[in-house]
Amino acid sequence: MDIMLFITGAVATTDVVEACKGVNIAIMVGGFPRKEGMERKDVMSKNVSIYKSQASALEEYAAKDVKVLVVANPANTNALILKEFAPSIPEKNITCLTRLDHNRALGQISERLDVPVSKVKNVIIWGNHSSTQYPDVSHAVVETEHGEQPVAKLVADDAWLHGEFISVVQQRGAAIIKARKLSSALSAASSACDHIRDWVLGTPKGTWVSMGVYSDGSYDVPPGLIYSYPVTCENGEWSIVQGLSVDEFSRGKLVATADELVEEKAMAYSCFSS
Template sequence: MIARGIMLGPNQPMILHLLDIAPATEALNGVKMELPDAAFPLLKDITETCKDVNIAIMLGGFPRKEGMERKDMMSKNVPIYKEQASALEEHAASDCKVLVVANPANTNALILKEFAPSIPEKNITCLTRLDHNRALSQIAERIKVYVTDVKNVIIWGNHSSTQYPEANHATVTSINGERPVKELDTDDLWLKNEFINTVQQRGTAIIKARKASSVLSAASAPCDHMLDWVLGTPKGIWLSMGAYFDGSYGIPKDIIYSFPVKCEKGKWSIVKGLKIDEFSRAKMDAIAKDLIDEKEVAHSCLN
């Protein structure tokens, strides 16, 4: 997808820097052999360093396994992201844009931010675009429209089963104009229950169905995230992005949290002034508490 221009547009030549841990070296070499075989016109070179990278997509991490406590998982991931942050701090371009995909994505991104202080804090993000895309598709399926007709859902908080997918500000565009989702689907019970639960548990449902994690959608979402961040979001449309924000909407500043953002000229800005009802407030605050607790667990692993 990247080499075809899906992530940065059809006119951006690139050098791919591919790194992995030692046990995966043989498989990575296979990937490096196949990329030239595809004769991608945008792919100019492949290397195994992170020197001068402008974009870093961090896929590596230790997944939570059955029976593991949260601290057990964090004790594995904290040193990984401390080491990767140090490498980026030393070798990456000063304007490097970072996207953390591996879970727990929010806290992994926070650790990376702390150990790569020369990278601007606004350039360190985590992925909630997969959940954002899932929310768009669930509404489109429910209302029976094309997914491109739906816009401005929000994923508040984190990429986990405690995230809060919200459709209060989402709209649908048709030949009759643009209308709020809540006008087209007046079943408030669906929006506050089944819709939220389906988006939260979609990854688990896919694992159950195919006996493995999401692949195509999980690869597409980082491309969407970066494309909008680098080239900008269309007017009137926002995306969900986990980043180090400014305390907007009453959320503490010292965590990585997903908000609605719009992008222009390679920079993002938070969508301001959205009305937050009591139901949403409670969900958003609960996620913030979870992320603060997770941050404390991560710091205890550092100590």
Template sequence: MTSVRHRFVVLRSPSMAKEPVRVLVTGAAGQIGYALVPMIARGVMLGADQPVILHMLDIPPAEEALNGVKMELVDAAFPLLKGCIFIIMWFKFQMVLLRCVVATTDVVEACTGVNIAVMVGGFPRKEGMERKDVMSKNVSIYKSQASALEQHAAPNCKVVVVANPANTNALILKEFAPSIPAKNITCLTRLDHNRALGQISEKLNVQVSDVKNVIIWGNHSSTQYPDVNHATVKTPSGEKPVRELVKDDAWLNGEFITTVQQRGAAIIKARKLSSALSAASAACDHIRDWVLGTPEGTWVSMGVYSDGSYNAPAGVIYSFPVTCGNGEWTIVQGLAIDEFSRKKLDLTGAELTEEKELAYSCLS
């Protein structure tokens, strides 16, 4: 007797030409998460033609707020939030409904099958807490989430850590998710990069899109080094170096650097809340350029696993200038580093080494 083979045909509308990408946002009920998830759903992160399935994770006390965010996403009717596929078999029609938004307090459910993870959730430093206390809390959180990603995320999952201390949280995640390639675990310094671009555009009264190739070196902290020595501005007569146009080295080596380093604190003072909109936008920029590529001749700043380039300490997550293509980042090599910059790179590198030692001591 001849057996009948089932044939499976998946039908999609033109808007579903691409397979949906599963994007995890941790801390999704918080300020940054609330700003970030609609940006992802609207295509800011992955493009206007890329369907997404959102996975949102938060802690049990935030469960009600998290479900509220889910309801708003449904109410917003974002076309890119996809969840339905149709499967046709011989003699049978079946519709399988896939959730377009997963909102959960269970880390395993949140991490299952995700292609991109944006780690916004973390334990913030509170009044009276010692640095080691907050580090210990975050080590515990990122150890747990790393294990879930390790076991349940899609192969080649890309990760960006936003929660502070971002560089060291990313390093802990790397240590406890060994099957995820080291190149796929990064931290967000694009917010600082964008802040630097904004300061230069305001100083010169030019469009921010005309400024490129600033660099954030090192840690996402007050020791980071915003560097404009290789940055340029598009002018009617061609690209000009930022230093040549600003004509104020005292400002570039002083107030400009401290403004970028302390911008987060200034926003907290002004809003009474930490940066949310700008952080969410930067996270989208980070992933978009990583996945879709950077323009020719342009680099961006990413916290990546250091190989010792520019004599930065190896084995930490350190912010470098990178270009991206085919879903991979590459550190820009061969840039001249003057004596002033060398001291700044070493200072922020020393802080990252100290943070690494502190984090590892919390593991024992």
């Protein structure tokens, strides 16, 4: 059954009460933008200030079951800041966008194998929405006339999968900024819609997607980070996909991106009193 949604109105406002009062879904796109040549560290202190105030507004005025998606970068750590300053919002209701990277990974495999992107599923973006993220196809498959086939088998080129594929997905955002002098706003908007749709309406059976969510220690990731995992969604709730094998190559990538998030978390917390 197809479900169609329609916008019946829009309100443009700078009044925080009007913007946040009673909202059920909040997509946080405001932040200090990353520009060409800027490091993530350059924008951290500015975004701490922004997300402290936005968290306070949601805490006070939003619906108690509000679902929050943080898009503005550094998205994982901005989401963590928001969680810290909106303690009444359940931790499972605060997420960040890595669906953009997930979609880029699907697109790269689609292009490489010359198949429709709709036929590729179950790639994973692990970790941070940054250049340390790990696009993983170890468990990804392609729907073919002979049934589902592993991506790794069809590509048959480990050097590409462990090299160019990863770097292209990791650096895609920076490449767009360099080419356009602006971020990939339309792709991010489309991915945000994908994220919210699947979170609210559920993921197709047998399919997972990537979401930045609060780590419970799964896959030996330090608890207390907002970390991108493979998740399934049902009845408005996400669940981390459990029991996937992680080889030595992948483990090193998972640890590296977690280490960056630990560093970002420490940096953000050091800005809380400033």
